[in-house]
Amino acid sequence: MKHMKVLNVDLTSGSVSITSVEAQGPVTLGVRILSNEDTYSKDPLDPSVPFIIGIGPFVGGKLPGVHRAIAVFKSPMTKTIHVAAIGGVAYKFMGSGIDAVVVRGRSGKPTALFISSDGVEVRQVNPVYSYSGLNGVYAFTKYLMDSFNDFFTKYNARAIVVGEAALKTYNGALFSIDVDPRRREFKPGAEDTAARGGPGTVMAQGHNLVAIVAGGSVKARYVKVTDMNLINKMSMESFKKPFIQVMGEKTIKYRYDPSMGTGGTFGVNYPHYRELLPLFGYKSIYMPRDIRVKHVEAIINLFWKPFNDEVFVKSKSWYNCGDFGCSVVCKKVWRGKKVDYEPFHAAGPFIGNYIFQEAVKVVDLIDEYGFDAIEMGHVIAWVFDSIENGLLKPEEVGLSDKPIFNPYEFAPERDSLRNAKLAGELINGLVNKSTPILRMIAENGIRVSARRLNEMFSDRVKATGKSFNDLVVYVAYGESGYMTPNFYWTPGMVAPMYILGRYWTNYSNTFMKPEDYAKSALERAINEALIDDAGICRFHRGWAEPMLEKMYSEFTGMKPNKNLYRELAEYSIKAGAQPKPWESSRAADVVATLAKEIGSKEWVFESKSDYTEWWIRYKVALDKQLGVA
Known part of the structure; x- marks a missing residue:
């Protein structure tokens, strides 16, 4: 039995050590560390609360799909342990010879870890979010690749970075895009996020760690995986079947399903779920089936068909996340933009936008800032619905106009443009904390903010008969924690x-x-x-x-x-x-x-x-x- 090789980094002192720990994988390791170090009552952003990210035991061999990096942390949203996964990263991360990184303490200045098969370096790195014609996490990744190209090239490394959302809000994700260091280019489609629960916020605000770059020459952890x-x-x-046949049959939805003429989560979910899709911040659950069917027909025509025609008829641009050898190629790329169901639904039908091209702009902005797209969909829909119900005024949340958030009055080709534009304004406003209400939401999230808004605008709550918490779907944890759901009814x-x-x-x-x-x-x-x-x-x-x-x-x-x-x-x-x-x-x-x-x-x-x-x-x-x- 081989133990996990764990890199322990204390960013307060700058000390680094490597230990051998018996654990089946990064989640087991993370749960036991967070439990053993008695972090139950501590604030999730307390620097003494460890942040753990690691890889599984089956990397480096003949198995596809086993190269996800897994973050384990105490979430600023749920106030308990959360787990987030990021695709493809472990394929290069394994080269460092490290199975998991455990981060404690807080650096006085923004810091990046450079981990290779030759050792570990802790470097001060200021995040750059405008560089070489790029914005946000894309700019920061390119900046790291150019500034430390010798490291990327020598160790065939890949970076995990945080964006401005992690530095300034509760809702920051971890972002990673695979790179070709010799050409200094991004690999198409090979980008992913570990987003739910705020892992980027924990890494950035809790520890002042803004990037982890890892690679090297170490291969399979266990010889038999080859x-x-x-x-x-x-x-x-x-x-009773050979592996390649089984793998192909079990992953058909994510590659290409000939019975549906489409593939991937975006391609399959819209024609599959149809009138069961949650629309307009879940207000569709109250709508008669025949009305929902009309909405779905518009979504299929305006939102799904442009994607499907481009990706499955014209370009056939399918890639994987950087998990070398994975033939599922689940990353469907529309004119350079990776398209998955959840982020595009968050920027599309869930917020009253049925125009695919407009959703691309909103998803781009969410990704550049390094937000969790699912949570942002809920926040945008909640604010829009609060305005629709008379609980908020557009100017109180920095909007130039009133969104159209009544599904019975919604005209898709006209109103989608307005809602998408206002969604962009709201996203920018949250990062910049442009109004007191947006500052409150950016720092506290939905549940705590809903309580405070009910108190601030008690007269409006009484007049409308609506409360802020009743206009958004979330699950409560303890006194202040919560989680918004994935987009399924x-x-x-x-x-x-x-x-x-x-x-x-x-x-x-x-x-x-x-x-x-x-x-x-x-x-x-x-x-x-x-x-x-x-x-x-x-x-x-x-x-x-x-x-x-x-x-x-x-x-x-x-x-x-x-x-x-x-x-x-x-x-x-x-x-x-x-x-x-x-x-x-x-x-x-x-x-x-x-x-x-x-x-x-x-x-x-x-x-x-x-x-x-x-x-x-x-x-x-x-x-x-x-x-x-």
Whole structure:
């Protein structure tokens, strides 16, 4: 058994050490470090709270999709442990010979880590967000590549950087784009973010660490991962088919599905989910099916078709994230812009913008600043809806006009342009904290800001009969933590799970009694946690989950940590950040309206007690199954 090689960096003292730690993967390592160092009651941005980022054990061999870097941190949003993944990074990161980096302390000046197979350097680096005709994280990455080209070239390195959002707001992501150091160019499509929960904010504001650059000559952690015969043997035992065939079948959605004439999350989700897509900040859950169908027809024509015609008919520009050898090529690139469902839905139909080309501009701005796009979609929709309902005035949030956020009055080809333009103004305003309200949101997020806004504008709340928290969908954790859901109309995205904002839940468009739903969601959460712990892309989960135990046993001599989700739950409980009942009526109605949509007879949610009962029974069942009740 090989232990994880862990780089420990104290940015206060500048000290660096390497230790050997027994752990199945970066999530197991991170949870145990954060637990053992008694960080439960500490502020997530306290420099003494470690930030962990690492890779899984299966890197460097014949397996595709195993090269994700995984960040584990105490989230400024949820106030408990969160996990975020970034694709392709581990393929070059593994060259350093380091399996994980644990950052403690805070540098007095912005700092970057340069990690190679020859050692570690801690350097002061001021982030540059306008350079060589580029903006934001793209500019900073290019600046690093040009300024330290000898390092990038010698070690075939890749950088993880933060943007202005991480320096100035609660909602900063980690950003990485693969580079060709000899040509000093970005690799098309090979960009990704670890965004949910604010890992960039923790790295930047907690530790003043603005970049990690890693590479080197070290290859596979375990020699057996290069043995294709062994991989095929495990595949035959699990599926009765050779590995390449199984991998192709299990990842067809993300590559190209000939039955749908499209591929990737963006290409597949719109024609698949259709009238079940959440639109206008989830207001669509209240709309009759025939009205939703009309909206979807406009979305397919104006939003989906331009992408599909370009990517699958004309250019066929498909790439991977930098995970060498991965044939899934899930990164669909439209005229140089990587397109995925969640960021484009956040900048598109969710905020009342059905014009694809306008969404490209909004996503570009979100990416340049290094925001989490999903959270930004919720923030924009919330502010727009607050204006629509008379709770806010455009000038109070730095907008030049009033958005059109009534789906019954929305004219797609006319109003999309207005909403997209105002979304750009709002994004810029948040980073620049251009008004007192935007400063409050940028520093505190949705849940705390909603409470304060209810107090500040109590007269408007009373006059309209609407509260700020009822116009946005989020799940509450403890006294002040929260998480906004991924863009699916499903109870699983708002149910009382210990980690949300990822796919660690049953996210299908279904409804069932709370005990059954909790069981199905927990099974999914446990498997998703194990996939992250192994550093495996979830697009490969179809083949990886059935083979995972064999992979650990054959390659590493270990077993997967099946107690991992329980360890996460126990931390949340000790941190006082376990799930709390819905504070947002719209969040609760995500459950109630889907029950109605599929024709539930048992659960009709006619009274508040129905909502309370479903939530409590779910939470009790979940905790009982976890053994934390």
